[in-house]
Amino acid sequence: MDRLRLMEIFVRVVETGNFSAVAREERATQSSISKQIQALESLLGAKLLVRSTRSHALTEAGKRYYERCRQVLDTLEEARVEIQRTENDIAGVLRVAAPVSFGRLHIVPRLPAFFERYPQLKIDLQLDDGFVDLVVGGIDVAFRVGELKDSRLIARRIGTAHRAALASPAYLERHGEPQHPRELREHQCIVYTGLATMNEWSFQDEDGQQHSVRVNGHLQSNSSEAIRQAVVEGLGICYTPQWVYGDDIRAGRVKPILTRYRLPPLPLNVVFQPARRPSLKISHFVSFFAEAFARDPDISPMLSADGALSKAPHDALGKPGTAKSRSQG
DSSP states (O other), X not given: OOHHHHHHHHHHHHHHSSHHHHHHHHTOOHHHHHHXXXXXXXXXXXXXXXXXXXXXXXXXXXXXXXXXXXXXXXXXXXXXXXXXXXXXXXXXXXXXXXXXXXXXXXXXXXXXXXXXHOTTEEEEEEEOSSOOOHHHHTOSEEEEESOOOOTTSEEEEEEEXXXXXXXXXXXXXXXXXXXXXXXXXGSOBOEETTSTTTTEEEEEOTTSOEEEEEOOOSOEESOHHHHHHHHHTTSOBEXXXXXXXXXXXXXXXXXXXXXXXXXXXXXXXXXXXXXXXXXXXXXXXXXXXXXXXXXXXXXXXXXXXXXXXXXXXXXXXXXXXXXXXXXXX
């Protein structure tokens, strides 16, 4: 038996005043408790208790050793309580990174409900359409839209973003609505420079045939917010995740085009550093938003038909995944 366990038995014998009480606590025999005290004395090379037929008394060495044991056990208990409190209290600062539009449309509006549930937690939200280095930026968790390529990070797949080609009714009235992807070459196409394929847009027809077209236009940007405004203003056609334009589609400010064609979807993941074991606050943060997204009409199509999270090779906190992507447009 290890020394710490022998110390615990000794302290209980001293505090209860007899071997039989400790034996009942430990569901052991009185003789086994006595043997453990003898083993401790043998280990220390000193007599701790003077035994009689009915009672026992501490020796001078036993008194000093009891005081030290009590201090050690109290310190260990305080440490346990402190660690447990730290782990169970959802408190502190959580640094979160996300693409600009995703953060504006799908994170910020949910923060009131999140803070109501976790009032002691603070969020430092970093919005950037470019690649954010989690280590350099000290980021705890990041939302990534697109294929992941950096295996140094850990990822959880929380959905799939479906894409569409969109334009405003005013633009389509002036320039006509393309009926085939190749017709996009004759249109003003607004290119998101954060897209891995840049101005190479891909479509799949009803027969499964792939159509790739290289588009051009007067405007390109690394800002999804700027592109959204340009599309609403009638400056051209964009190729984008549908959730960026949910309100605009419902309000009639933009219209999906080439709807007979399927655009390659983008996975939506949350990623975090492998050096940081997923803390309780990260786990609760991710679970909160995954549950909220499942009820959102603009994001629920990211989920599988049965409502479960989309299956992926790395679909749980704590499993290694990939994490670098520029496919956010």
